[in-house]
Amino acid sequence: MFKRILIASDGSDYALKAAQAAGEIAQKFGASLLLLSVFNPPPTVAPFAGGLQPPIDPELIARYGEETQDAIERQTGSVLEKLGVAYEARREVGHPAEMIIGVAGRENADLIVMGSRGLSGLQSFLLGSISDRVLHHAHCPVLIVK
Numbered sequence: 001m002f003k004r005i006l007i008a009s010d011g012s013d014y015a016l017k018a019a020q021a022a023g024e025i026a027q028k029f030g031a032s033l034l035l036l037s038v039f040n041p042p043p044t045v046a047p048f049a050g051g052l053q054p055p056i057d058p059e060l061i062a063r064y065g066e067e068t069q070d071a072i073e074r075q076t077g078s079v080l081e082k083l084g085v086a087y088e089a090r091r092e093v094g095h096p097a098e099m100i101i102g103v104a105g106r107e108n109a110d111l112i113v114m115g116s117r118g119l120s121g122l123q124s125f126l127l128g129s130i131s132d133r134v135l136h137h138a139h140c141p142v143l144i145v146k
Helices: 013-029 058-083 096-106 121-127 130-137
Strands: 004-008 032-039 088-093 111-115 142-145
Touching: 004 013, 004 096, 013 032, 013 058, 013 111, 013 142, 032 058, 032 096, 058 088, 088 096, 096 111, 096 130, 111 130, 130 142
Parallel strands: 004 032, 004 111, 032 088, 111 142
Antiparallel strands: none
16 A cells, blocks of 8 residues: 655654654555655844844854754654664755655655654744645645654
8 A cells, every 4th residue: 555655754752653653554564664854944134123133154054954854863763773664864955844745746655654743833833834734735645643
């Protein structure tokens, strides 16, 4: 039934539970796993009360993104390794929902597995949740784990 499963992870508790579920599904169906982490960099210039905030160093942002994605891959990979499931890791930069949907399409994923809530509580409140956007726009089934 499932041959290619995409796990979207931000390292949150819900994402790690989703990785556990994805690993178990992959074992059952003999599916390959693609672990995706997406870094959404902040704008380099942001407004504040006195005008524009000075630009943030792009190298500092890139380094932070790499460190964040390293941590996500270690945490999520640990869950999959405990299950004895092989996986491929992919890193992307951009809006998480758009990147998850795009990578799932390009990789011919037949299932996307992700947590119901991530690490960006305020952003989810303001923009709508990432999982909700993926659920409504993905080309394949989406399993959202609580």
